[in-house]
Amino acid sequence: xxxxxxxxxxxxxxxxxxxxxxxxxxxxxxxxxxxxxxxxxxxxxxxxxxxxxxxxxxxxxxxxxxxxxxxxxxxxxxxxxxxxxxxxxxxxxxxxxxxxxxxxxxxxxxxxxxxxxxxxxxxxxxxxxxxxxxxxxxxxxxxxxxxxxxxxxxxxxxxxxxxxxxxxxxxxxxxxxxxxxxxxxxxxxxxxxxxxxxxxxxxxxxxxxxxxx
Numbered sequence: 524x525x526x527x528x529x530x531x532x533x534x535x536x537x538x539x540x541x542x543x544x545x546x547x548x549x550x551x552x553x554x555x556x557x558x559x560x561x562x563x564x565x566x567x568x569x570x571x572x573x574x575x576x577x578x579x580x581x582x583x584x585x586x587x588x589x590x591x592x593x594x595x596x597x598x599x600x601x602x603x604x605x606x607x608x609x610x611x612x613x614x615x616x617x618x619x620x621x622x623x624x625x626x627x628x629x630x631x632x633x634x635x636x637x638x639x640x641x642x643x644x645x646x647x648x649x650x651x652x653x654x655x656x657x658x659x660x661x662x663x664x665x666x667x668x669x670x671x672x673x674x675x676x677x678x679x680x681x682x683x684x685x686x687x688x689x690x691x692x693x694x695x696x697x698x699x700x701x702x703x704x705x706x707x708x709x710x711x712x713x714x715x716x717x718x719x720x721x722x723x724x725x726x727x728x729x730x731x732x733x734x735x736x
Contacts, residue, residue: 529666530567532722537572537624540653540720540730544573544622547718547732548649553582554619559611559643559652560626561587561603563594573624574598584618586611608635611642621647625728627654628695636696637706640731644710649734656719656726657697663727665690671697700729707731 550556562570571594574585585603587594595603606612608630621643630639643650655663662671670681679691698706700717707715712733719726 529661529663530569533569533663536720536722536728537569538576540624540728541573541576543718543720543730544651545577547730548620548622548651550620555617556583557586557613557618557621557647557650558583559586559621559623560629561585561591561594563587563589563591565597571598573622574601609638611646613646615645616648618647619649621650623652625653625655627652628697631693632696633702633706636698637709640706640710644712644733647733649732651730651732653720653728653730654698654703655728657699657702659722659725659727662697664695698729700726703729703731707733 544550558573561574565571574583583601585591585594585598585601587603587605588608589605591603591605595601604612623643627636627639630636640652643652657671661668665671665682665685665687667682667685667687671678673681675696682688682691700719703717707717710733713735715731715733718730718732720728720730
């Protein structure tokens with residue numbers, strides 16, 4: 524029952540963020556779009572959410588790590604490119620819009636997150652990424668309450684003790700608003716803002732949006 528409720532909340536959250544992308548960035552049909560962090564195999568209806576619900580007939584490039592053969596079978600009209608998780612294989616400002624949903628918390632610790640955001644800003648004229656708020660009471664990947672407020676090493680110990688060791692280590696490094704703001708200031712974005720996406724009054728996720736001046 525709890526899992527169904529959480530899944531419904533997450534689905535509604537993704538839908539709301541998709542609408543936010545369309546409203547705030549307003550991509551035109553002719554504009555090039557980079558979707559960062561696509562999944563090769565889809566384990567839930569939330570995987571590759573934006574591609575499934577919006578981008579199928581647009582000039583879209585999908586960027587992911589490792590094998591993307593299954594993704595290419597499902598989305599043959601999407602240009603799919605694999606990379607090693609470091610520098611994006613594109614020239615500066617190659618895309619009008621770059622987008623990543625719930626990816627930056629999975630790329631590694633703060634230095635990897637800094638590099639990831641810098642690459643997103645470098646290759647785009649404007650863009651948006653979203654990430655869970657570390658201060659939200661529920662950690663949505665594991666459905667655990669409050670423990671993610673602890674230091675990372677203690678949180679990881681608790682995860683392993685609870686049989687959720689898959690979520691420990693570099694699987695996720697959650698960000699609060701201050702950490703996200705610090706990354707944005709270091710990213711090279713000339714203009715940006717952070718939008719809190721609230722659930723029951725609390726910021727469940729943040730959307731970082733940047734533009735060229």
